[in-house]
Amino acid sequence: MLYFQQNARTYGEAIALLSGSKAYSYSTLIGQAENIAGILLENQADLxxxxxxxxxxPGFAYVSAQWGIWLAxxxxxxxxxxxPLDSIKYILQDTGAKTFICSASFTSLLSDFCREAGVRLIVWEDKPESRQVSLPEVPIDRGAMILYTSGTTSLPKGVLSTHHGIESQIKSLVEAWKYTTNDHTLCVLPLHHIHGIINVISATLYVGGKVEFLPQFSPEEIFTRFKQGALNVFMAVPTIYFKLIAYLESLTESERKELKTCMQAxxxxxxxxxxxxxxxxxKWEILSGQRLLERYGMTEIGMAISNPYEGERRAGHVGMPLPNVQVRLVDEENGVVEGQPGEIQIKGPTVFKEYWGKEKATQEAFTEDGWFKTGDVAELxxxxxxxxxxxxxxxxxSGGYKLSALEIEEVLRTHPSVEDxxxxxxxxxxxxxxVAAVxxxxxxxxxxxxxTFMRSKMPAYRVPRKYLFLTELPRNAMGKVTKNDLKVLFT
Incomplete structure (x- = not known):
């Protein structure tokens, strides 16, 4: 029996999800997941x-659909x-998926393509009740989920994780960040990325906590939920905190004090x-009384490094290796380095299995001795x-130097005229x-x-030689600036 199925039975009638003004118990959630599994299986014994x-x-439909796919x-x-439809077509063609579950609001977008492509389209609101079926035994080393990379330098790759890998990621976080049954978290993140799927939903449900959903991002609605006093965990990306800060700064002093009191709890x-x-x-620490815990992870590895739950949360740093995660820094010849910057490489049970259908890309992503090459450079x-x-x-x-764009950005942000x-x-x-700056x-x-300001703050070889002014920076769904889009603006 898979971990989430066992846990759902353990927590029974306790509230698992708060979604669309309704509360759903663990029993209701697993019951709906079993219904979905039956619909997917039809006359098959196993997918x-x-x-x-x-x-x-996001919400009850999302989690029960995910669990139903796994149970089948x-x-x-x-x-x-x-x-857009072209991106959806790419995912369906790349995975070879022949079944698609969607909300009714997406049928006009999907129905013609699915019919022509021979893809079975199951509309959530119109799904039938399945007959009771015998669910297959699913080994933990089986593939469980495919998430797509952002594809900034090439076509997106499907990252395949196993059930064992996902549970290993969850256990590592539960140990490090001390999740408990009393946790009540708010999900404001997109659910095609690991941050929302694993860190917010899966880890919270693993320990019997509650996940509340916000259908659309709204600073006012987030703070309304905060003031209700039930939430005690919140996870977001930097751009969300940036927007929440801007909203807080627009309030009166008494309103800010009221919200700070809520957030301190x-x-x-x-x-x-x-x-x-x-x-x-x-700024967030001043306004909320909370020192954010910053961590490091990616689709292929889950979370790998984190500032401590208890202890110093060091600004500008992502912390230390999480439980059961091995980390090393290497040079361009793949030699382990100490006391100097190097590429982060990761090893352990949390690492993904393969890029779906891309054997060569998978081989190139790992060293001969099994370390995943993240492509990120760090110092220790x-x-x-x-x-x-x-x-x-x-x-x-530049000129024989290796310069960190992130370090230069931090200095630029200290100028009072610079917003981002x-x-x-x-x-x-x-x-x-x-070096060029947008x-x-x-x-x-x-x-x-x-x-002139930058030259007063750092050596001349680090100072941008070109500047470009925009009203906003282009970002992907997780708030990362798409730098390749910026480079072409200088040509």
Whole structure:
């Protein structure tokens, strides 16, 4: 019996989900999941790792669809609600999924394509009651979920994780972040990424806690939920904290004090999925009384490194290896380094199994001795890892120096006229690459004045040589700036 099935029976009538003004118990959740499994199986005994795509609203429908796919022996393939049809087609064609569960609101988008492609479309609101069927025994080493990478440098790759890998990720987080049955968390994250699926939903339900859903992002609604006093855990990405800070700063002093009192009672607040600017961490601590716990992870590895639940949460750092996760830094020749920056490599049971249908890409992603090559560069000091950036986008090689775009961004953000920024490397015949900055301003300032400021803060070889001003930075669904989109603006 899979872990979530066993746990759901253990917690029985306790509330698992609060969704659409309704409360759903663990018994109701697993019952609906078994119904979905029966619908998927029809006359089969086992889906035998057949991928099943699903595009349903966050909440009861989402979790029971996911669990139902797993109970039937299938591989769950969550699809982003905002995906255009071409992106959905790519996922269905790449996985070979022949079954698609969707909310009724997406039928007009999907029905013609699914009919032409021979894909069985199950509309959540119109699904039949299944007859009682015998569910298959699903080994834990089977494939469980395919999540797609962002595809910033190539077509998105499907990351296949097993049931064992997912449960290993959950157990590691439960141990490190001290989840308990009393946890009540609010899900505001998209559910085609590991942050919302594993950290928010799966780990909370693993221990018998409650997950509450917010259908659409709204700072006002988030703070309304905070004031109700039931929530005690909150996880978000830096851009969400940035927007919450802006909302808090628009309130009166008495309103801010009331909300700070509510937030101080939280057990834990976490930031992840993109680098947390130190300025955002410091502002949030002043306004909320909470020092955010920053961590590091990615689709292929789950969470790997984290600031401590108890102990110093060091600004600008992602912390230490999580339980059962091995971490090392290596140079360009794959030699282990100490006392200098290197690429992060990860090993352990939390690491994914393979890129779906891409044997060569899978082999290239691992060393011969089984370490996953993240492509992220970090340094280690006093036991804490600090991310310097990605090899491909955040490490700028200029005049023989390796420069961290993230470090330069932190300095730029300290200027009072700068609201946000992103630093990229541009090809240059003489220097290899030159530093360029894209800046969102709070108030007018010239590039010359910004340049003077930057030269007073860091060596000249790190200072941007080009500036571009935008009203906002392009970002993906998890709030990461899409730097390749910025580079073309300088050409």
């Amino acid at each position: 035998h790792q057949s991928p099943v795509a699903y595009m349903v609203e 022996g299938g591989i769950a393939v969550p699809v982003a609600l905002a995906h 939280f057990r834990l607040m976490i930031s992840g999925s993109a680098a947390l600017p130190v300025s955002v961490m410091e 000091a006093d036991g804490y890892y600090r991310i310097l950036g990605r090899n491909s986008t955040d490490i700028i090689k 920024c992103s630093v990229v490397g541009l090809p240059d015949e003489e220097w290899g690459e030159i 800046v969102v301003l709070k108030s007018d300032i010239s590039s010359d004045a910004l340049n």
